Amino acid sequence: MWALAKGAAICGLLAYTFYRSWTAFGIMLPFGFCYPLCERRQRQEKRLLELAQQFKESMVILAASLSAGFAMENALAVSRDELAMLYGEEGMITREFAYMVQQIRMNRSVEHVLAEFADRSGLEDVQNFSEVFAVAKRSGGDLSGIMRHTSEVIRDKMQVKEEIRTLTASKQFEQKIMNLIPFFIVFYVEGSSPGFFSQMYGTGLGRMLMTGCLIVYGISYVLAWKILAIEV
Secondary structure, eight states, X not given: OHHHHHHHHHHHHHHHHHTOOHHHHHHHHHHHTTHHHHHHHHXXXXXXXXXXXXXXXXXXXXXXXXXXXXXXXXXXXXXXXXXXXXXXXXXXXXXXXXXXXXXXXXXXXXXXXXXXXXXXHOOHHHHHHHHHHXXXXXXXXXXXXXXXXXXXXXXXXXXXXXXXXXXXXXXXXXXXXXXXXXXXXXXXXXXXXXXXXXHHHHSHHHHHHHHHHHHHHXXXXXXXXXXXXOOX
């Protein structure tokens, strides 16, 4: 309901700024009802980011357990206890490790359990970790050494991602400010000089021009979002 209200508010802001028309608001409103899908995607990305950060810490703990001589099955159980102290019993990574330990105790193979975790998480790093573990176990090599090296590579990659997010955080904030500048300009001019934009809202040519401005604004918003969406 909150997302629906935000979608309707955005449609109202756009309709007022570019058209000053209830008809335009009625046309835009169905698109505003799609806003919960955008909200869901944003929350999903936030949860994936949180899970990725927790997974990075779990790799440190898991690598330490393997270095101590634990088998992978026991290392997962030991890591689960340490993760519970770090993130709590309801932490996402804690629940995932607890579920994997439970499945292993039901005589399921570690490879299948990790593969299912990778599918559930949707994280590329978890998928890579699962595939490397499966290959290392089948090859019969130094499993502990291979997993430690893999954990270090994954941690380094995640650290690079975090550094990029830190470096682009200020630019993302600037982007949000710039997205609001056109509305501030219109409100300021209209407040200081009432009727200044009357030709834009009362004539066909003015409405066409404002429609063009709305399209340019939408394109600029998408381009700014894509430029700052840096993938590693």
